[in-house]
Amino acid sequence: MEITVLCPFELDSGLLSKTVSIGQGAPVRVLVPSRDAAAAVDYGAKYIHTVDDLGPDETAIAACLEEFIRKTDSKILLAPATVQMRGILPQLAYRLRAGLTADCTELALENGKLLQVRPAFGSSLMATILTKSPIQMATVRPGCFPAVKQPCSDPVIVKERFSSPHERVTCQGYRPFEDQLPLHQAEIMIAGGLGVGSKAGFEKLHRLATLLGGTVAASRSAVDAGFAPYSCQVGMTGTCVSPQIYLAFGISGAVQHLAGISGSKTIIAINSDPKAPIFDYADYGIVGDWETVVHKLLEELS
Ligand SMILES: Cc1cc2nc3c(=O)[nH]c(=O)nc-3n(C[C@H](O)[C@H](O)[C@H](O)COP(=O)(O)OP(=O)(O)OC[C@H]3O[C@@H](n4cnc5c(N)ncnc54)[C@H](O)[C@@H]3O)c2cc1C
Known part of the structure; x- marks a missing residue:
C-alpha cells in the first residue's frame, strides 16, 4: 500500500x-x-x-x-x-x-x-x-x-502549486535557537549524565564536542539538575537520536534514556560503576572516572 x-x-x-x-x-x-x-x-x-x-x-x-x-x-x-x-x-x-x-x-x-x-x-x-x-x-x-x-x-x-488561502500570520524573521547542531542532526554526540556532577563538568564536554565536531547531549537527570538545557535531553521524553558515535559519560543507562539512543551506530560508555546497565548496551565501555577520560581526550585532540 x-x-x-x-x-x-x-x-x-x-x-x-x-x-x-x-x-x-x-x-x-x-x-x-x-x-x-x-x-x-x-x-x-x-x-x-x-x-x-x-x-x-x-x-x-x-x-x-x-x-x-x-x-x-x-x-x-x-x-x-x-x-x-x-x-x-x-x-x-x-x-x-x-x-x-x-x-x-x-x-x-x-x-x-x-x-x-x-x-x-x-x-x-x-x-x-x-x-x-x-x-x-x-x-x-x-x-x-x-x-x-x-x-x-x-x-x-x-x-506543486497550491491555491493559497488567506493568511492570517506573517513571518517577522528566523533565528537559530542554539549554538550547536540540533540533536537529531548530529553525527557525533557527547552525552553527559548525573555522574558528570556539575555545569562546569558539562563545559568540558562542550570543549570535547567542539574538537570532535560534535553536539552535547544530556540525560534527564542531568537536565533536571540544571547541568544542561532541556534542548539537550535525549530519551523517551527528550529527543531520539541516531548518531554515528554516541559517547555517554556518567550515564547509568536507564530504559527511558536507552529508548532515545537505539538508532546510534556505535555507543561508547564511560562509567565508574562496572555494573552500570549501560555497559550491557554499549559497543565499547570504559570503567573509570569520566573526567580523567575527557582530559586524556582533550590532551590528545588539542
Ligand atoms: C516517565 C519517565 C520518562 C523519562 N524520560 C527520560 C528521558 O527522556 N531521558 C533520560 O535520560 N531519562 C529519562 N527518565 C529518567 C530515567 O529513568 C533515569 O532516571 C535517568 O536517565 C538517569 O540519568 P543518569 O544516568 O544521568 O543518572 P543516574 O542514573 O544517577 O546515573 C549516574 C551514573 O553516573 C555514574 N558516575 C558517577 N560518578 C561518575 C564518575 N566520576 N565517572 C563516571 N561515571 C560516574 C554512576 O555510576 C551512575 O551510573 C525518565 C523517567 C521517567 C519515569
Missing part, C-alpha cells in the same frame, strides 16, 4: 528510509522543498512532490496539505513530529476526518494497517495503536530511525 511522507519544510531522511522499508516495495510519495528533491530520490521515494514558500500560517498550510492529499488520494500519511508539523497535523487530521497518532517511535505495516508504536501512560509502556478511519496518520519523533540510502531508479518529480 502506498505511503505518503509529508516533509514540506525539510526532508526527514530517517523517516523516509523507515517508510521505504516498511512499505516492502510499495511506492513511497513524499512532499519536500525543491532543494531536498535529490535527497528524496537517494533515500528511496518514487513520487517526489516539491513545494516552496508555504509561509508561516499553520492553518493555511493545513489547507494546502488537504488539497494535496485529496489530489493524490493518499491513505497513509506520515510526518516528522517537528514543532511546525505538530501544529499543522492535528488541523489536517480534522480536515480529513482522520485518526492521528502523535510522536510515534516505531512503525510497521500489516495488511494495509499502520501499526503506530509510542510510549504511553507516562512512558511506562509502549502502546501499539491502530487507526479506524480510512485515512491513517501519524507523526514520528525525529531521529528515531537511521537514514539509509536506497536510491529510486525511476523517480517522478512534480512541482
Whole structure:
C-alpha cells in the first residue's frame, strides 16, 4: 500500500528510509522543498512532490496539505513530529476526518494497517495503536530511525502549486535557537549524565564536542539538575537520536534514556560503576572516572 511522507519544510531522511522499508516495495510519495528533491530520490521515494514558500500560517498550510492529499488520494500519511508539523497535523487530521497518532517511535505495516508504536501512560509502556478511519496518520519523533540510502531508479518529480488561502500570520524573521547542531542532526554526540556532577563538568564536554565536531547531549537527570538545557535531553521524553558515535559519560543507562539512543551506530560508555546497565548496551565501555577520560581526550585532540 502506498505511503505518503509529508516533509514540506525539510526532508526527514530517517523517516523516509523507515517508510521505504516498511512499505516492502510499495511506492513511497513524499512532499519536500525543491532543494531536498535529490535527497528524496537517494533515500528511496518514487513520487517526489516539491513545494516552496508555504509561509508561516499553520492553518493555511493545513489547507494546502488537504488539497494535496485529496489530489493524490493518499491513505497513509506520515510526518516528522517537528514543532511546525505538530501544529499543522492535528488541523489536517480534522480536515480529513482522520485518526492521528502523535510522536510515534516505531512503525510497521500489516495488511494495509499502520501499526503506530509510542510510549504511553507516562512512558511506562509502549502502546501499539491502530487507526479506524480510512485515512491513517501519524507523526514520528525525529531521529528515531537511521537514514539509509536506497536510491529510486525511476523517480517522478512534480512541482506543486497550491491555491493559497488567506493568511492570517506573517513571518517577522528566523533565528537559530542554539549554538550547536540540533540533536537529531548530529553525527557525533557527547552525552553527559548525573555522574558528570556539575555545569562546569558539562563545559568540558562542550570543549570535547567542539574538537570532535560534535553536539552535547544530556540525560534527564542531568537536565533536571540544571547541568544542561532541556534542548539537550535525549530519551523517551527528550529527543531520539541516531548518531554515528554516541559517547555517554556518567550515564547509568536507564530504559527511558536507552529508548532515545537505539538508532546510534556505535555507543561508547564511560562509567565508574562496572555494573552500570549501560555497559550491557554499549559497543565499547570504559570503567573509570569520566573526567580523567575527557582530559586524556582533550590532551590528545588539542
Ligand atoms: C516517565 C519517565 C520518562 C523519562 N524520560 C527520560 C528521558 O527522556 N531521558 C533520560 O535520560 N531519562 C529519562 N527518565 C529518567 C530515567 O529513568 C533515569 O532516571 C535517568 O536517565 C538517569 O540519568 P543518569 O544516568 O544521568 O543518572 P543516574 O542514573 O544517577 O546515573 C549516574 C551514573 O553516573 C555514574 N558516575 C558517577 N560518578 C561518575 C564518575 N566520576 N565517572 C563516571 N561515571 C560516574 C554512576 O555510576 C551512575 O551510573 C525518565 C523517567 C521517567 C519515569
